[in-house]
Amino acid sequence: MDFGQQIKTIRKEKKLTQVQFATQLHVSRQAVSKWENNKNLPDIEMLIQMSHIFDISLDQLLKGENNHMNNITEKVIKDGSETRKAKYNMVTSIIGGIFLLMGLLMLVIKGMSVEYVDAQGILHENFFLLPLGFLSIFCGLILFVSVGIRALIEKCKAKSLTVKE
Template sequence: MEFSDQIKQLRKENNLSQVQYAKKLHVTRQAVSNWKNNRNLLDLEMLIEINRVFHISLDQLILGDDNMNKMTQKLIKDTDENRKAKYNMITTLIGGFLMILGFVSLSRLIR
């Protein structure tokens, strides 16, 4: 089941309008509409909030059924991007440190 379908089902099971649903989650009605229409996907913090408010497991919310849905793909992509960003930052810091070390060593040789 796609994430948008889960959002609709969860809202209907709790007999909530989009406005009521949005108020429970402290977001706008437009945000809920965008989720429902697959225009925007939620971040991890909002998934946790839905889990807390509606008592639905994160596994069910993220994975839906056996098929990988767009939310699962988004979380995997976000994790990969975060991992790459950390790797790039560490590489940059090490490179910067080595350059400074090289300049210091070179300046001592010149004296």
């Protein structure tokens, strides 16, 4: 049984109309109708509320009586995967930005610092800032490029899947 049919059956067993059910969920009756006709799927927060209203476990609501994956289970898995990818991209971009800023800061410090020769004839220079600065900038750029390429690949995959369907 697909998800829409399942919630319709449970709703009727609980003797709730679409309007009553929608009121309890704080959504429109049309939203409930779209869910029951598999034209749309609720988000995870709405699923949790449904499980409370129906007084069934979230597992039973997602998998149904036969414990097989249905369209809502696939949606929840897909949403979780997309969330993980978005978090990965965000963290990688932040780290790349930190590397870029550190590299630029090192180059600025190197440019503003004074090199001098002391009384014993020893040169005092913070030469190490140049390679470290360039290395940090390079690492930051690599991270940004890798996130961009990964995003392009994901878009191409998504586009090819929609074309095939």
